[in-house]
Amino acid sequence: RAPSGTTITTKPPQFSNDTTPTFDWTASDPSPSSGLVFKCNLDGAGWMDCPADKTFNTPEGNHTLQVKATDKATNEDPDIQSYSWMVDTTPPSLTINQPLSKGRYLLHEVPAADTNCSDPLSGGPPPVASGIADCASGPPINGEDLGPHKFTLSATDRAGNSSTKSIAYVVDPPDYGKFVDDDHPLAYYRFNEALGSDVMVDSSGNHHDGIYQ
Numbered sequence: 001r002a003p004s005g006t007t008i009t010t011k012p013p014q015f016s017n018d019t020t021p022t023f024d025w026t027a028s029d030p031s032p033s034s035g036l037v038f039k040c041n042l043d044g045a046g047w048m049d050c051p052a053d054k055t056f057n058t059p060e061g062n063h064t065l066q067v068k069a070t071d072k073a074t075n076e077d078p079d080i081q082s083y084s085w086m087v088d089t090t091p092p093s094l095t096i097n098q099p100l101s102k103g104r105y106l107l108h109e110v111p112a113a114d115t116n117c118s119d120p121l122s123g124g125p126p127p128v129a130s131g132i133a134d135c136a137s138g139p140p141i142n143g144e145d146l147g148p149h150k151f152t153l154s155a156t157d158r159a160g161n162s163s164t165k166s167i168a169y170v171v172d173p174p175d176y177g178k179f180v181d182d183d184h185p186l187a188y189y190r191f192n193e194a195l196g197s198d199v200m201v202d203s204s205g206n207h208h209d210g211i212y213q
Contacts, residue, residue, distance in 0.1 A: 001030045002075035008067055008083050010054075015130040015158040017089045022055045027069035027077060034072040041066040060089050060123025088130040088159035090122040096153055099141065101167035107174045110143030117155035130158040146171050 010024035029036045040050035042058075042065050050067065064084040069077040098114035099105065117135035121127035135155045142149045152166040 003027045003029045003036055003069040003071055003077040004079070006067060006069040006077045006079055006081050008065075008081045011065075011083050012085050012087075015086050015088060015160075017087065017159045017161050019058055019060070019087055019089065020055055021058060021085075021087075022053070023065065023067075023083075024054055025050075025067050025069075025081070029069075029071050037070045037072060039068050039070060058087050060087050061125070061128055062086050086128050086130055086159070087123070088119075088128055088157060088161065090120055090129075091161040091163040092132060092135075092155040092157050093118045093120050094153050094155055094163050094165040096151065096165060096167050099151060099167065099169040101169070103169045104172055105143065105169060106172055107146060108143050110141055110169070110171060113137055113141050113151065115153050117153070119157045130161075132156075133158045143171060146173060 004027065006025065006027040008023060008025050010022065012018055012021040025038055027036055027038070038050040039047045040056075041047045042056055043063055047066075047068075056065065062084065063086070064082060066080055066082045068080045095116040095118075096114075097116070098111040105111070115135075115137055117132050119129040119132050121129045133156050135153075137151065137153045139151070141151065148168055148170050150166055150168050152164060154162065154164045156162045
């Protein structure tokens with residue numbers, strides 16, 4: 001009597017970055033049993049004895065493994081098991097358009113983040129891409145605090161490959177010269193004040209005086 005119930009019990013995920021995946025399988029051989037032999041066909045290369053360690057070399061690309069059970073009397077389970085999956089070992093491609101790397105921006109004038117995460121085609125033929133699973137950036141763009149700041153973009157594809165890219169930008173004080181001759185208090189504070197003064201004197205004559213808090 002032929003073996004039956006051939007089942008692939010261990011396999012890589014549908015999208016994987018493992019180029020040497022290990023499988024496992026099982027089947028039943030009715031009594032009296034002559035002993036089971038498993039045959040494998042990887043990517044249509046032809047049937048042969050499955051490797052003893054149940055591990056296969058699968059470069060980047062799409063793959064299909066077929067498994068069938070036979071016994072030593074050459075009876076075969078007619079129910080051939082098949083599993084297809086993708087091997088993707090290429091990390092995501094990241095682009096930060098804004099803010100510019102080493103860019104300098106005036107206070108309150110830092111542009112909004114402009115980013116892109118993509119999963120490039122590679123391997124094969126045909127080339128494959130598992131697709132972006134997660135694309136996140138942070139910390140939020142800071143245009144309120146003077147000085148250097150860091151912005152990071154990270155992405156992971158569905159095969160588990162990850163990429164991270166960071167840039168630094170600087171927030172400079174506003175161009176106070178733009179306010180000269182305008183009725184704007186920021187243009188004139190501290191021009192004639194003693195060092196360490198608590199009094200905020202508007203020397204423009206517009207009387208926007210105050211106290212430093």
